[in-house]
Amino acid sequence: MLQILQSLKSGETILAEVPAPKVRKGSLLIATGTTLVSSGTERMLVDFGKSGWIQKARSQPDKVKAVIDKIKVDGLKPTLQAVQSKLDQPLPMGYCNVGTVLDTGSNISKGAFKQGDRVVSNGHHAEFVCIPKNLCCRIPEKVSNEEAAFTVVGAIGLQGIRLLKPTLGESIVVTGLGLIGLLCIQMLRANGCRVLGIDFDSSKCDLARSFGAEVVDLSKGEDPVSKANTWSGGRGVDGVLITASTKSSDPVHQAALMSRKRGRILLVGVVGLELSRADFYEKELSFQVSCSYGPGRYDPRYEEEGVDYPLPYVRWTEQRNFEAFLHLLAEKKIDLTPLITHRFKL
Known part of the structure; x- marks a missing residue:
């Protein structure tokens, strides 16, 4: 499948042919229809990749401290090899994905999602993505794919x-x-x-x-x-x-x-x-x-294992924030037309 990747070492953005994901437990396999390019966040990643070593270090002083601490424990050569390896790994771009469910993994409750559902997720710019269920949300009929991509x-x-x-x-x-x-x-x-x-x-x-x-x-x-x-x-x-x-x-x-x-x-x-x-x-x-999409973000049990927070105690999780924004779109409370500047085919 095709996927957009960003090199943190050279700053080059490439459209690469990579293996397609397989459905996993508690996740949805999604065929992408539309993704949103968030120019602010994604331009920041591109600029970071194009910057030199000194600029990279200056922009992330916390990471520099972590590298120094690792040198003290592991030595200079292993640390430099680890840093080089990290920079050599291309970064998948994108986090606003709309597509159609191709398959559901085990541990998906009956009625939650099914094959053919249109869903929004935080998937990458790729032809296919596999995303945990708590990071996906069904799209109302009145909301188009382009609108849902802003969710x-x-x-x-x-x-x-x-x-x-x-x-x-x-x-x-x-x-x-x-x-x-x-x-x-x-x-x-x-x-x-x-x-x-x-x-x-x-x-x-x-x-x-x-x-x-x-x-x-x-x-x-x-x-x-x-x-x-x-x-x-x-x-x-x-x-x-x-x-x-x-x-x-x-x-x-x-x-x-x-x-x-x-x-x-x-x-x-x-x-x-x-x-x-x-x-x-x-x-x-x-x-x-504020932390990203809402409660549940960066919690492995919520995001990866699918353990939801009880609604009476945590009314708005990241998934329920997705739902709320989609309802605003369905009710035409938000105008997205002037916010779309370009359209590209993968």
Whole structure:
């Protein structure tokens, strides 16, 4: 089968012929119909692969520390061989997959999934994928394959919104109007919130405005803190959702300045985290980092073994966030048309 792979050593992106997966226990074998290219995340991986050794080290200081620790234990030569081996392994690209179930493995409860179901998963850009059942979700009839391909990205934003806990009528700022930020604006608007979007890109600001948000266009020299203060009637905003990607700590600092006393700041993106205690102490601000699609992420028992969390105690798992986003699409609460920029055949 064909699959898109990324070399972390050279930065080359290739369309490779690789063996097709076989169905596994608790998983679905899926024939891919559509995948979504998330330009932010996937461009970051491509850029990382193209960077030199020094740039790679600077961008991942935690990994450098792990390598140094391994040298102390295993010695220089075995450690260098291990690092080289890691970089030689191509990285499968993509995490937003829509396809049709070809086969189900054992341990799939009757009625959960069946052959022929259209499903969304976090599968790669590949002709066939085998994905554990808790990372798959059936697609409603009213949702097209192209629309469903946004589900995983949408769930990332949705989980951030759940942790922010916005209520009807609250004023919420979204900093960073990439794909996730623009989806969050629409979900917040559907939740009855007033929304202010912030970005350097005028075209993204225009999209945010078309979705019902007020905007701060940083490319025009607009002051986000001053604008947020005026927009909130001088009270400060209730919450800030940071969906930006930057090494700067300015988004967090600005979020603190524009927040009301006891406001909430939620990080979905990747930004610098050099925090000022005074920013948070004087206002008793809350700051939290959201983890991907929701509860269950990176838990092997949930993701690989298929052990679900009981709904009365964990209402929104990553799979149930997939379902919720798909329902928003089925009810036409989210407009994806202006977010699709290119279409490619594998």
